[in-house]
Every structure is written in C-alpha cells, then in structure tokens.
Amino acid sequence: MRRIRIGMGQTDPTVGDLVGNTAEIIRCIEEARSLGVDLLTFPELAITGYPPEVLLLKPQFIKQTQLSLAEIVEHSSDMVVVVGFVDGGDNGDIYDAAAIVCQRKLAGVYHKISLPCYGVFDERRYFRAGSGCPIFSIGGVGVAVAIGGDIHGTEPAIAQTCAEAQVLVNVTAFPYHVENGRSIERMLVAMARRNSVAIAYNNLVGGQDELIFDGSSLIISRGGEIVARGRQFERDLIIADLEVVEKHLSQAVVHTVSAEFPALAKPALSAKPREQLDNIGEIYRALVLGTRDYVRKNGFEKVVIGLSGGVDSSLVATIAVDALGSGNVVGVSMPSRYTSSSSKSDSETVAKNLGIEFKVIPIEKAFGSYLEMLSELFRGPVPGVTEENIQARIRGNLLFALSNKFGWLVLACSNKSEASTGYTTLYGDMAGGFIPLKDVPKTMVFELAQHRNHEARREVIPLSVLGRAPSAELRANQKDTDTLPPYELLDPILKAYVEDDLSIAEIIGRGFEAEVVVRVARLVDRNEYKRRQAAPGIKITTRNFGQGRRLPVTNRFEEQVNTF
C-alpha cells in the first residue's frame, strides 16, 4: 500500500488563448508543487480551450499549441503532469489528446478514442480517433489516462485498462446541462467500485460562447468514495491523497515510464468533499458564469440592458450584476405610449435595488417619426404587428447606439419560450451581443427570480414584477396570453417537442389539448428564421437552439396527426 497526492487544476481557458491558458496551467503547476502534489492533471484541451472549432483547421494553430505544450513540459519539474492538448501528426491528422509529462519529458500521449458528434459536439468534423489505451507504469503505480466519454465506451482496450490500472485519470470538457452532474457522479462511483480503481475526473470550468463547463471535478477512491469534489462554476485546485494497492499489470497494456513518485514523507491530507448546489441554484450560477465569461473573454467591461419592468430584463440585470458588479451594468428604460406606470416605476426600482446606473429614453419621438415617414405607404391597413415591431426595433437601435458610443455590450432579454414560438422581435428585443436567458423557459425565469430573492432574503426583483401578467406592452392592454397559451401549459409542450423529440401525437397523448399542441409545434417550426439570427446565449437544458438543433429554415415537414 502506498499513498500518492493527486492534484487537479480546474482551469477556465479561453478558446485560442494559447498564451493565457498556458500561463494559467503553469501557475497551477507552481501552486501544486508547493503543496506537495505528485500527480497533477488538467482538463481536456486545457491548452487550447474547448471547442476550438475551425481554428483546428489552421496548421499554425496546431504548431503554436505544440510550443505551448513544450513550455508546460519545461515547467513540470518533478511532478507527473497530465494535460489536454491538440496533437498534430505530420500528415495533417489531428487528435484530441492528453500529454503525460514526467521529469520534464513527454512520457506519452493518449489520443481520444470516442469522438462525439451530436448535439453540441462536433468532434468527428475535426479529429481523428485514437486507438489503444496503455497504462503508464510510473514508479510502479499503474496510471491510465482517458479523455471524455472514452471511459464509458465499449472499446475492449479501455475496459481492460480500467480494470488493471490503479489510478484512472479522466480529463474532460463536459458541457453543463441541468441535472447532468449527479448522473456523472453515479457512473464514476460505480466504475471505481467495479474495477477497484481510483478515479481522478478533471472537468473544465467556464463559459465559452453557448457552453458552460461546471467544473465539479471529482477524486474517487477505489472503494467508490468521493474523496474530493471541485468547486461548481469556479476555478479550483483540488488536492487529495489516494491509497494505491498492488495490482497485476499485463505487459500488453503497460508503457513503463522512467520516473518515480517521491516517497511520501508529507502528512496525509484529509479533504471533505464540498456540498453541491440544488438544481435551480446550479442554473443561476451557470447563467452568472456564462455571462461573466462571455463579457470578459470578449474584452468588454460594461453591459447595457433595456429594463422594461418585466421579469426577464429584471433577471438579466440581476445576473449581470452578480457576474460583473453593479458598477459595470447600465439599465435603460425606454418607455412608449403603451408602457404602464407600474412598469416604469418597477424598472427604476430594480435599478435602485441593484445599485446600477439608470437612464430613461422615451421612444415616442422616434416612433412618431417612423409612423409619419410610413403614413403614405401604410394608408389603409390598420395598425398591428408592424407598429409593435417598430417600437421594439427603436429600442434595439437605441441600445446599439449606446453600445457603439460607449463600448458597452448589449445583453438581450428574450427567453427560450419566446424564441421557440417566435414571440419576439428580430432586431428588437432580440437585439444584443449575448442572450443570457436564451435557453431558459419563461416558467424557469420566474423560478430563478424567486430563487435570487430568496438567496438575498429581500426583494431584489420586486414582487410587483413577479406578480404582473407577462406583457410586451407594444399595444394597449396587451397580454402574452392574447397570442400564446399560458406559460405553465406552453413550456412543458415546448420541452416535449424541442428537447425530447416527441411527436405531436405523443404530446397530445400526454393529455394536452390537440389544437394547442399543433399550434405550438407549427410556431416552433416556422420561426427557425428568427432563431437563426439570434445572438449566442447560455445552454442550460439538454437541447438548446443553435448548434445542437439545426432545423432547416426552408422546411415544409408537417407531421400527420391522426387523432383529430
């Protein structure tokens, strides 16, 4: 029986920032060394960030990645370091890879075998699949390395490796969606027990465009006990001591590395795994992290938000303040002739509660001038959706004028229920550089607002906002329910249709009214053209719009529904 000290750098890289990401890795190596770590790991593609997408087609990007790896090797000193990078072969093939570094030498490279190509994953577009999964015998300890879902695959080489290794390092970049953390834990614990192997599961953290990585790295003993758990939605250096028992290593899978783990004279660490957030708490933190990382990684200081006095913009402002600080958030109220006095006062209250800069720009002047400019052409048709959209687009223009003038990023406040049904104005309330609630259904917007108030033990978002019936306020006495079913009815239908691919007939079979289901499904299908022009936003469900759900815009599919 021996003891080794394992460290995991839960880093937050920026895609493409080879210099910055490498510097963060080296800082982490130095900190781990001072803490007596023997084996230090970093996540999948920690050097490049995940996913690099078409950067991977640039030979120069691959070359510079190798230079970054060489720099890390140089700084590894006497630790064993495992770090994710992109390995480039001479023939132009590239691999999603992990480097195993010992005593300032590259001791081995593992190539990811199982390349997902569905949902948000596109790995087979870029990477060649690896084969073979050796165990690195380091000072007599059998260490196996696997990337991402490789360990859950059916590859016989991996199964053998998992069974024979003493420590299994699983570096990964696993995008967050609600409730996935718990299932990963269960799977890894079962795997550790089944194979009597200690597992170091090292996940990325951070926001990258639409994806959130939640960290939540794990160190699991060979008995299946969770010895340490990394912070959720934050950078971390996780350290734990693991006991290692002898195992027979078949020669077939072993790659012997001429390195020793130093004798462990240091006292044993006793770690206590952190508590996990509940579901709604996780989602809120994901939105904060995603907003912060998008804004900061794209070089912005401040954001501007159109505050309508409704729950969506109130929540976005709250998230922005939690992400960036109240000094970096500007709220703008842009009332029209249809804005109620309670909406006006609520938007001001939200700004006051959050302590953010608040501006008011009434849009009547511009609205009037558009109506005048169009009066001759529009003679005849009665005012309707056109006039509603003009107001929303004036607001979009004003926010972008502020953005242009002062360099603020515009956060748009539309939500997933609106994007699904097209109940949103292109270039109007959709206008923005980023859409924090893009994947958040309206009913969850309310839950998140209540959660945030509850956490603060005060009304950050006023109860009057939460209590008012949702309205776009683009005509007199407008309510969302004039156009859409109530959100409590709409959201589960949307989930079934968009996220779970149920047929219309199946959804009706779950007890929803046929007419409503058909209408909702048609709205989803017909509004892809709007979604195609939406800014990026944070993915929190199993399926967001965008990369993971590419519906053709030109699409005439209509389900045959025989039930009515």
Added chain:
Amino acid sequence: MRRIRIGMGQTDPTVGDLVGNTAEIIRCIEEARSLGVDLLTFPELAITGYPPEVLLLKPQFIKQTQLSLAEIVEHSSDMVVVVGFVDGGDNGDIYDAAAIVCQRKLAGVYHKISLPCYGVFDERRYFRAGSGCPIFSIGGVGVAVAIGGDIHGTEPAIAQTCAEAQVLVNVTAFPYHVENGRSIERMLVAMARRNSVAIAYNNLVGGQDELIFDGSSLIISRGGEIVARGRQFERDLIIADLEVVEKHLSQAVVHTVSAEFPALAKPALSAKPREQLDNIGEIYRALVLGTRDYVRKNGFEKVVIGLSGGVDSSLVATIAVDALGSGNVVGVSMPSRYTSSSSKSDSETVAKNLGIEFKVIPIEKAFGSYLEMLSELFRGPVPGVTEENIQARIRGNLLFALSNKFGWLVLACSNKSEASTGYTTLYGDMAGGFIPLKDVPKTMVFELAQHRNHEARREVIPLSVLGRAPSAELRANQKDTDTLPPYELLDPILKAYVEDDLSIAEIIGRGFEAEVVVRVARLVDRNEYKRRQAAPGIKITTRNFGQGRRLPVTNRFEEQVNTF
C-alpha cells in the same frame, strides 16, 4: 450486346415536403414511362430533400418517409426505379439510402457508406454508415447503386462492384461551388473508362437555405463518352440509351432481382449533351436559383430591397427580377443627408431598367429624432460610427416595417468582403431574411454586374453605378477605402485566409504587405459576432461563412508572425 433506356429525374425537392417531393417523383415516373424508360433514377434523399438536419431525429419524420416510399413503389409499374430516401432501422439507426424498386416491389436497399462530416456536410451526426455494395442483376444486367462520394472512396467492396457492374447508378446531392462541376465530370469519365462501366450520375437541383444543387447530371458510356448532360440549375428529365455488354458477375456481390428489362423494340435515342455555362454564368445562375427557391419554398411572393444606387443593391435587384419576375420585386430608396444626387438618380434608373415598383422614403426625420433623443447622453463625444450605424439601422427598420405590413421578404445586400471584415451594420444593411451576395466577394459583384449587362446587351446596371468608388454614404465624402484596403487587394487576401486556411506568414509570403495582411486577418477574426447573426445566404465558394466555417466568437487566437 443489349440496349437499355436510362432516365434520370433531376428533381428540386423542398426539405421536409414529403408529400410535394413524392408527387414530383411520381409525375416524373409517369413522364418517363411514356418515353419508354427502362431504368429511372432519382437523386440522394430525393424524397426528403437534402439536408434534413434535425428532422432526422424525429421518428415521425422517418415513418412518414417510409409511407412516401411505399407510394412511389406503388406507382413504379414495370420500370426499375432507384430513389434516394432515409431508411430507418427498428433500433433507431437511420441510413442515407437508395431504394431499388422493380415491378412494384422493393427489390433492395443500398445504404451510403462514406458519410462526409466537414464543411457543409454533417452526415455522421445523423446517419449510420452502410456496408456492402451488391450488384443487382436485373434481367441479366448488372446494376450497382452508390450514393454520393461512395464511388470515390477506398472501400474494397465498392471497387469490386464498380469493376463488375455494367451500369453504375450514382445518386447524389452534391452542393455547388464554383468550378466543381468540371472536376466531377473528369473523375466520372475516368472511372467509366477504367472499369468499362456505364455511369448514371444523378444530382439534385435547387436551392435549400445556403446550399445550391446545380443538377448537371450525367450519363456516361462505358467508353467514357458523355452521352447526356442534365440542365444546369434547372429541373430536368434526362434520357439516353446505353449499350450494355456482357460481364462476369461474381456470385459474391450479386443480388438477383426477379425482373426483366423489356426487349427493346423502340428506336434508339440519339442525345446530344448540352453545352455548359462559363464560371461567371454559373455563379449568376446559382444566385438566381438560390434566391428563387428560398423565396418560393418559404412561401413568399414578393421581395423588397433597399436600393442605394450602389452596385450591391443594384445586382441583388437584378437577381431578384431574374428569379421572381419584375412584378414581385419592390425597390426602396432611403436617402439621408449624406446620399449623393447621383446615388439617388442611379437607384431610380436601376428600378426603371428592371421595371420594378420603386418607393422613396427619406430617413432624415427618424435620424433627427434619434439624435435628439440621444443628445443628452451623447453630449461630448463627436459624431462617428454610432451615428453612421443609426442611419443604417433606420433603413433596416423601414424595410422590416414594409415586410411586416405587406408580407414581403427583405433581401439584404451585404457581400462577403463586408461580412469578412465586419464593414457592415448589424440590423442595418445586414437586416434581411436572405442575403443573396453573402458569399460573393466585392470584386465578383462587379464581374457579375458586368456579366448581366453583357448578357442583356444593355446597361441594366448603369455604368455610373459600376464606375463610382464604393461608399456606404453614412458620412460626408465617405469611401470604403477610408477603412478597408482596395477590394482588388482585399479579396485575394480574404480568399487565402478564409477559404484556403493559409497562415498570415504564408499570405505575406505571396507578396502582400505584412501590415495589411495582419489587419485583414484580425478584422476577420474579430467580426465573427456579426456574422453569427447574419441571415442565410447562397454559398458559391469552397467555403462560406456559417455551417462550414464555425469560428468561436469567444476566441483569442493570434498567429505568431515572425516576418516583421
């Protein structure tokens, strides 16, 4: 020696329109029967349209596709019909497939083996790969079927099949890009000669969102002679008689079908292959087809275009008229205080030349009201890009107001050079439902305009438009070259960087000024956020922005350039 009559239905399906696509196939079967065709083919995924993307994840879509196939089988009568569809297994696996139908029975199904997953292709996200490539012995004639690039692959089964078959049917959905037609022809002719096999290459035609299929189907004799060539960019039914010589068929690859080709009493056809368009003619036709199919397949009658008097909007209007007829195109001039009198008169001349409805809406009133509304906040900073963008966005709002009110689709007029460098206003000149010139560099815009004038033997697009230095006219005396290098210099740099993935150093090595190349490359990298919100537009180069070139928005990669 026998003779069989081959027909190829070069159809233009709409994705998802199972009912409409099937009706087109059946009409084609009936016409082919009246012309004595023995073997009739339809392109890859002719029943569903290509690419169906996430529709493929809907079990109901797969089910309804099988019903459509059954209907085609029912109507096949005594012809042999090969038709592309999606085959669904019981376990949820689906295949990009071709059905071989004989005497109203499904005689066999071929599953595509080689599934591309790069550029605009995403087939491995959805389909399982087939294996095996039998020859169907139909009335003693060995007919092999392959889909798309299968015949160019290295699969040994396919190589054997190609060598032994007498007729090779290659059904495909091959997206057009400039100059690809000629290389396909050369490849197929060489393959026919090498294997002494007659080839029926049946490609789709039509526009589907960003993709254009150019048709250009081919019937090639076993001697490598092009016997018939389908129309370019148009529906067609291509028919030719082929002589078939005996070949030895190994039992291993043969699947015998109990059907006969009827004895050929009918007189031999003598076809003469059509002439092909030149490059610029092809591109122009691609733009016309893409515009027509996007507008019509999405259920629009009319389009509206902002006519600035510049070459981009003049060309878009010309394309729209060629696609939809002059009665379905509305031009709107929206002059500002910076619009020159020549631009005003040129936009009117273009409208007159094209015979389209023409409206003028000066934007001064709205512009003035925005400046007034923002005057307090903007006190201090001098007018600049913000004020320029406000004008462009007023125009975007007006076009969308017309679209909302009258149901016209807005065609945006930005081009690839602008999209590459971000020299375009989000929600301004980028505002639109479709962007015909999205993948057309500015220098090619001029070529296309000249080509169209030349074809018409008159100045459809006035020489004064072609002669004026490009300007956005958003401030006094503005020229594009104030901000960008001249387009003759810019466009080749963009092609090298965006389409050919050359490094900055390599582009400099081709003789371009280092400072210019670095500046252009940085502009491309930093403006992905704008392109992400662009409407769809027609792909005509080897790499367009969008699906085929996914650059992360959050991206800090900077090439190390050592040459200066």
